[in-house]
């Protein structure tokens with residue numbers, strides 16, 4: 001089991017690979033417009049009305065910053081330091097005050113009940129320990145706060161997408177720094193002890209077949 005007490009990426013087993021870390025920063029920067037056209041309508045709904053202290057786990061190079069109110073403050077928990085320059089630039093562009101921390105979401109270092117909302121997109125697929133991350137999200141949310149998420153998930157058994165996920169799982173995880181295209185993240189969120197959970201399933205259409213089955217939702221504490 002990894003040591004999650006410090007939140008230090010290296011101490012928790014987060015492996016920052018100089019080549020793939022940079023590749024992923026460039027890839028998600030370049031893919032931003034494509035992903036945005038596929039996921040934007042859900043993001044607008046799921047992230048509507050954010051205010052107060054908002055924490056984003058795994059913000060990458062800032063794909064979600066356009067959905068935050070101008071002038072808001074975001075605490076970003078991003079262990080891949082190759083993402084940081086792009087993220088800072090995106091915050092500047094979108095008028096978001098960024099408090100960036102090089103930590104993992106399994107251990108944010110934030111006080112109990114200190115966040116009004118936690119947001120994430122395409123992150124629970126990549127973290128080492130989704131259950132630990134969801135427990136941490138619950139811990140830092142204040143009563144009445146919400147976790148707003150968009151994730152890609154395991155496809156239903158017997159579908160071509162599921163077959164592609166099985167066939168490509170290893171090169172997929174290698175290329176995208178530990179990302180699994182086979183996680184049942186709806187089950188993980190439902191089992192995490194939130195008071196309410198609303199989940200919508202949808203499909204995006206990209207050339208990356210293992211990636212195309214998605215969920216979006218809100219979990220309340």
Ligand SMILES: C[S@@+](CC[C@H](N)C(=O)[O-])C[C@H]1O[C@@H](n2cnc3c(N)ncnc32)[C@H](O)[C@@H]1O
Pocket residue numbers: 014028057058059060061062063064077078079080083103104105106120121122123126127128179
């Ligand atoms: C697929 S990218 C998604 C980035 C961004 N959220 C987006 O939608 O474009 C996954 C992100 O999760 C981050 N990540 C991986 N493991 C993490 C962890 N344990 N805690 C927090 N972030 C993590 C990666 O560094 C990367 O920025």
